[in-house]
Amino acid sequence: MRPAFDFFGTEKMKLTELKGISDKRAKDLNKLNIFTAEDMARFYPRAYLDLTTTSRLSACYHNDVVLVSCRVSSAPQTVSTGRRSFVKVWCENDGEPFSAVWFNAPYVRDKLKSGGEYLFYGRVQNKYGAPSMVNPTFEPLERNYRLKGIVPVYPLRGSLSQRAVRDAVADALRKVALVSAIPPAVRKKYALSDLKKAYSDIHNPVTFADKDAAAERIALEEYFILISAFKVIKGGKDDARVLRYTCTREQVETFCARFPFPLTEGQKRAVDDIYENVHSPNRMNRLLQGDVGSGKTAVAICGIYMALASGYQAAMLAPTEVLAEQNYQLICRYLPEFRAGFLSGSSSAKEKKSVKAALAAGELDVVCGTHAVLQDDVEFASLALCVCDEQHRFGVAQRSALSEKGAGADMLVMSATPIPRTLSLIFYGDLDITEIKDKPKARAPVTTAIVPSRKYDDMLAYVGREAKAGNQSYFVCPKIEEDEEGSVMSVTELFDELKNRLPSVRFALLHGKMKDKEKAEIMQNFKAKKFDCLVSTTVIEVGVDVPDATIMIVYNAERFGLSQLHQLRGRVGRGSKQSYCFLLLGADGEEARARLAVLKNNTDGFKIAEYDLEMRGSGDFLGTRQSGKFINEIRNLRYPPSVIFTAKKLSDEAFEAGGVEALAALALKKYSGLKDVVLN
Structure with missing residues (x-):
């Protein structure tokens, strides 16, 4: 028998070694970002089925998800349309007829028998007074083994079925050693429950209270590792200023007059924050948060001007080619006296070669682009300022890779998705934060x-x-x-x-x-x-x-x-x-x-973000967008935001006691996908 592997071991168990996972199913799981047995154990349910009581279909609302007891009254038929085919069958629930359809599931024809009694679980379509069910899970009523109690529901792709995923998760839980990263002394001090039991309860809860307690314990573990990983990647860096900006405040004020609109008070404060930063003894590492339409890009262009007017180069990174091209056009419009270049994955080989050579030779002052700017062969002669637009689309490591292309380069990251300040202080604790609260007056609500x-x-x-x-x-x-x-x-x-x-x-x-x-x-x-x-x-x-x-x-x-x-x-x-x-x-x-x-x-994005945090939970709010790839499916967990503060407290205590840096580094490699993590 193979030994169990913990989350931080170097050896990984293949998905095909789990029960019922063929090569085809493994590829479908890969589409869900599941590549190992460890990932399978951390594939948290998106919902739970309460199968303790059955419902009367005629009393259900459109899109309700329910369990019904029914009799199949017709033989299953395959119906073909111009675009797709599906299996359809007529049934009765409490003497009232309804139809059920299954898309992409031809095997259903052989599983259902006319006159048989079944339990159906699925979504109700109740349009025009004719109830139906779409893709319901079913099981013969006389041998109901699976459809009972509280059953987890997982996201699916391709050939995957709920039963196959549940079996694979159960096998992963048996074979993967679920070892807590929180030091034993800290776990004992705070009387933390066993992590293995939490994983068992999140996938197979006996009660909904068990599920909630498990989600809180797992979230605490995840955030402990995430925050510790952030500490490693942020720690040990020399923030002393290397580059000296010569651009004066008068030059910046003159430049701002180029815009066809007056800067708002929030924009003026943001530009002033950047000016003070780049003329301070320390390297700038600033998060610029602003609601949609608040004018963050204009502020960023002002920062780029400060670098270029001081004789240095700048880079502006965007997550999509559409946004990168838009930024490039703005740079060309407002900074015509400087030489600008564009670099993206779809640029031709000739264009890429030309832009890279010009940047390395100092013949380009600023480059706008996508992830292509992060390539190892992109070199700068004198990079001073890095602007990372829509920062939540980039991981910490990617932003770090960009800033390290210049000796002591300043970093300005921007977010149009307002993050509640409570979360900003945790995940961006090493960043100075500027918020633009107002909007240009010309824009209609x-x-x-x-x-x-x-x-x-x-x-x-x-x-x-x-x-x-x-x-x-x-x-x-x-x-x-x-x-x-x-x-x-x-x-x-x-x-x-x-x-x-x-x-x-x-x-x-x-x-x-x-x-x-x-x-x-x-x-x-x-x-x-x-x-x-x-x-x-x-x-x-x-x-x-x-x-x-x-x-x-x-x-x-x-x-x-x-x-x-x-x-x-x-x-x-x-x-x-x-x-x-x-x-x-x-x-x-x-x-x-x-x-x-x-x-x-x-209309205030910051207030809406706070509501989102309160109503959906911080896991759902952060998801994979706000914290890069560090937490894959934690958004499926529901837990109070206070868990994050507790995790930060535990991480601080663990670091003070020493001995978790190496563990955090391994966690960083796992969650971010980094190939090279250098610890100082």
Whole structure:
């Protein structure tokens, strides 16, 4: 028998060594960022099924997820349409008929028998008074072994099924040694429960109270490791200033007059903070937080000017080619006396070679680009300032790699997703924080409305009229492809439907699976008004600036966090025209409406972020976006924000006692994917 491996061992158990995981299933798990047995054990359920009671289908609401006892009244049939096929069967629940359908599951035909009695668990579709169930899990009533108690539900891809994932998780829990990273003395002092039991309870809770306690214990462990890892990568750096800026305050004030708008008081304070930083004895390491439309980019350009006017080089990094190209155009517009270059993954080999050579020779003053700027062969003659736009898309290590391309280079990281200050102080404890609270006066406020289904046709008609008037619209879907439960329309399906519904409107399609060059071209054409409407996933969430876009429509709005919805809303209202954000509910309910009402009634991103933290939990708020790849699926856990403070306290005590630096370094390699971690 193979020995168990702990999370911090160097040897990893392959997924195919787990029960029921074939090569095909392993590849599908890889798409969920699961590559080892350790990852499998840390693949936390996204929801739990309460199978202690059955429901009457006729009393259920649309999109409810329920357990029903039923009799199959017809033989299963395969139905084919032009685009896909599915298995359909008619059933009875309490004498009332309903249908059930399964997409991409032809094996269902052989599993269900006419006249048989089953337990179905799944999502209810209750449109037009005809109830149905989509992709329900089922089991014969007389031998119900699995569908009972509290059952975990996991995200799925491809050939994966809930049963296969549950079996693999159970096997991983048996084979992986779940060793706590928190030193024994600290665990004993705070009477922390056993980590192995917590993992057992998070995947197979007896009660919901057990699940909540397990989530809190695991979150404490995760944040302890994360915060300790941050300490390692931030520690031991020499922050003494190496580069001397010669740019004067008078030069900066003259430069600011180039903008076609006066800087707000918040922008002026931010520019002053940067000026003081770059003229101080210490290297700048500053986080610039500002709500959507607050003018952070203008502040960053002022900082870049300070570096260039002092005879140094600067780099501006963006997570997408669309945003990087937009930044490049702004640099060329406001800094025409300096030499600018552009570098991205889709740049031609000739362009890349030319830009890299010019940067190394000092023949370019500033470069705008994507992750391509981080390549080892990108060298600078005198890099002084690094600007990292939309910092939550980059890990700590990536930002560090950029700043280390210049001796003592200053770092300015920007975030348009306001992070609650309580979290900022923990994760960015070594950064000075500047917040821009106000917005340019020329921008009109965006009116937000929750649109009921009965008003959907009216909304589309309004979009058509606005298109004729020269105003543009965004349509945003949460999914590129159809949802595994059949309850969410995909962006491609929506694109086809809208073209049929509004044939006179010019629609464009945009999603994350497209190549960067294709996405950039579509966005440029949309900005140039070659399209009236853009049907997209959340790739347009940040940075996109289209002044004539006045309508944002978000489908299945309940599936997004408030802060993410606020970012999407920020794509409109960027000019002087009145703009609107329409939120469409895929699943009706008081909780969903209450959450969206917070967005409807608030325009302050910082307040919305605090609500998001309180209502969804810090794991859901941070997710993989706010903390890079350090925490993969912790967003599926629910726990109080106080856990983060406790983890920081425990980490501080552990470091004071000594002996955890090496452990934190190993954790850093695991969570961030770093290949080279240098400890001082």
